[in-house]
Structure formats: structure tokens, C-alpha cells
Amino acid sequence: MRINSKRIFKLFTIILITPIILGCGGKDNKTNSGKIRTVSSITIINDVVKNIGGDKIEAVSICGVGLDPHTYKPKPNDPRLISESDIVFINGFALEHWIEEMVRNAGGNKKVVTVTEGLTPMTDEKGYGDPDPHAWFNVQNVKTYATNIEKALSEYDKPNATYYKQNLDTYLKKLDSLDAWIKTEIAMIPPEKRVLITSHDAFRYFGKAYGLEVRGLQGISTEAKAQTEDVKKLIDLIKERKLSSVFIETSVNPKLLEEISKETGATVGGTLFSDSVGNEGTPEGTYTGAVTFNVNTIVKALK
Numbered sequence: 271m272r273i274n275s276k277r278i279f280k281l282f283t284i285i286l287i288t289p290i291i292l293g294c295g296g297k298d299n300k301t302n303s304g305k306i307r308t309v310s311s312i313t314i315i316n317d318v319v320k321n322i323g324g325d326k327i328e329a330v331s332i333c334g335v336g337l338d339p340h341t342y343k344p345k346p347n348d349p350r351l352i353s354e355s356d357i358v359f360i361n362g363f364a365l366e367h368w369i370e371e372m373v374r375n376a377g378g379n380k381k382v383v384t385v386t387e388g389l390t391p392m393t394d395e396k397g398y399g400d401p402d403p404h405a406w407f408n409v410q411n412v413k414t415y416a417t418n419i420e421k422a423l424s425e426y427d428k429p430n431a432t433y434y435k436q437n438l439d440t441y442l443k444k445l446d447s448l449d450a451w452i453k454t455e456i457a458m459i460p461p462e463k464r465v466l467i468t469s470h471d472a473f474r475y476f477g478k479a480y481g482l483e484v485r486g487l488q489g490i491s492t493e494a495k496a497q498t499e500d501v502k503k504l505i506d507l508i509k510e511r512k513l514s515s516v517f518i519e520t521s522v523n524p525k526l527l528e529e530i531s532k533e534t535g536a537t538v539g540g541t542l543f544s545d546s547v548g549n550e551g552t553p554e555g556t557y558t559g560a561v562t563f564n565v566n567t568i569v570k571a572l573k
């Protein structure tokens with residue numbers, strides 16, 4: 271049987287062309303659409319990345335909406351997301367232990383950017399002096415996040431550096447006005463009522479920046495179990511100071527705080543976004559939207 275020479279030609283064409291197609295954009299690892307693939311550890315960072323990268327990037331978050339990054343268990347698909355990405359953005363300050371191994375397995379040359387670089391962490395005074403990862407709750411700190419992200423994108427994708435810089439400038443202005451707005455809002459709460467009681471200690475940067483006393487039932491990580499003594503202390507504080515509200519969080523189990531609310535008569539003042547933004551497509555699905563929601567909730571409950 272003779273093999274059709276046309277077919278052989280076709281086969282050779284496929285063999286020759288395939289590597290060229292696969293190689294398209296391969297050198298700089300861009301997607302088929304020419305976009306840069308970014309992976310962020312948490313939704314908060316992912317949103318800032320989207321603001322700077324705009325339509326030049328495809329951005330995903332490993333730890334999804336409403337999930338707790340302190341206790342996150344990687345999903346089977348996560349290592350692939352990391353290995354196929356161009357840049358990985360992490361918070362640092364000991365938040366994402368689970369990402370280190372995936373980055374190591376993805377090969378030695380993965381570009382990993384720690385967005386808190388240049389910031390000094392607050393430390394956990396209750397525990398062993400660990401860095402407190404929740405730096406994003408001082409809006410001024412997120413200007414550092416955004417600037418580090420812009421620098422990384424501009425270095426990686428030089429032809430679009432002007433675009434990233436413009437997005438950064440716009441975003442920094444947005445952060446400045448959010449920061450100023452929070453200050454005027456918090457000023458409406460009587461000073462003696464400026465106490466924020468939450469499930470875990472995610473709001474220490476927020477409290478320091480905007481003048482609220484903060485008390486979390488668990489420490490700076492949800493990994494630590496609340497001790498009976500901590501529960502008792504919190505109940506005493508609420509009764510002593512006649513505090514009217516406590517707050518639960520979208521990414522933390524509310525059970526214990528709800529019990530404290532029953533025990534003390536303090537109402538649950540609302541649910542706050544702590545370590546995750548809200549659902550995509552809602553106003554709270556962005557960092558600035560989630561912070562705005564938190565401030566409105568806090569002021570309404572404590573005022």
C-alpha cells in the first residue's frame with residue numbers, strides 16, 4: 271500500500287508548525303492573548319494587582335473569596351497555577367506558609383514579589399512577637415503594595431511601563447481619598463465607644479491608623495485557638511466598658527463571638543471583611559469597596 275504523499279506533506283507541516291504555535295509568546299510566558307499571568311496569594315492583593323495591571327494581565331488569587339489564608343490548604347490545581355504564572359505576589363509577614371513549597375516546586379526562577387517590602391510590621395504583643403500580616407488595613411500601607419506591584423509589572427513588561435504607572439497614579443489618589451474618608455467617618459463615633467471587638471486580631475493596623483482600640487478573640491492568626499481565659503477577659507471588657515457591639519468576619523467561624531454576644535448582651539454589629547474581599551461583581555469585591563463596607567458597618571454600630 272502506497273502512502274499518499276499529500277498526507278505525508280500534511281503530517282510534516284503539522285510537526286513543523288506545532289512547536290512554533292506552542293512557542294508563541296513562550297519566551298516571556300505571556301498567555302495566548304498576550305497577557306501576563308499573575309497569581310496572588312489572597313484576594314486583597316489580587317484586587318490591587320488588577321487595578322495596576324488593568325487589561326494587560328490575567329490575575330487570579332490562590333486563596334479565594336471568603337477563605338481563611340491562615341489555615342488555607344492548597345487545592346490540587348494550585349501548583350499548576352503557580353508554575354504557569356509569570357509573577358507571584360505574596361503578602362509576606364508570615365501569612366502564607368502554604369505557598370512556599372508550591373513556589374519551590376515550580377522551579378528556581380519563579381518571580382515572587384513580596385508586596386509589603388519596605389514596610390515595618392507591627393508585632394504580636396500577646397504571642398511570640400510574630401509579625402502581624404494584616405498590614406492592608408492601614409490604607410497608607412496599600413500604597414506601598416500598589417507601588418511594589420507597579421514596579422514588578424513594569425520591570426517584567428517594559429513596553430507597558432507607562433500604562434502601569436498611570437494606573438498606579440490613579441489608584442494612589444483613590445487610596446488617599448479613602449484614607450481621608452475613613453478619618454472623617456471614625457470621628458463621628460464618640461471617643462469612648464471607639465472599641466472594635468472581632469473574631470481574630472486582624473484590625474490592629476486599622477486601629478492604630480484610625481484611632482480605635484482593637485480586641486480580637488483569637489490572636490493575629492486564626493491557627494491559635496481562643497483560650498477560655500481570653501473569652502472571659504473579653505466578656506469582662508464588654509461589660510465593664512458597656513460596649514454595645516462586637517463584629518464577626520466573613521472568613522472566620524463566628525460561633526464563639528456569637529456566644530459572647532449572647533452572654534454580654536452586646537449585639538453583633540455586623541460582618542466585616544478581614545482577610546478576603548467580597549464576591550466578585552459586588553461593591554465589596556474590591557479592596558476599597560470592602561474597606562468602605564467595613565467602615566460603614568463599624569460606624570453605624572458604634573455611633
Ligand SMILES: [Zn+2]
Nearest residue numbers: 472490491545
Ligand atoms: Zn487574619
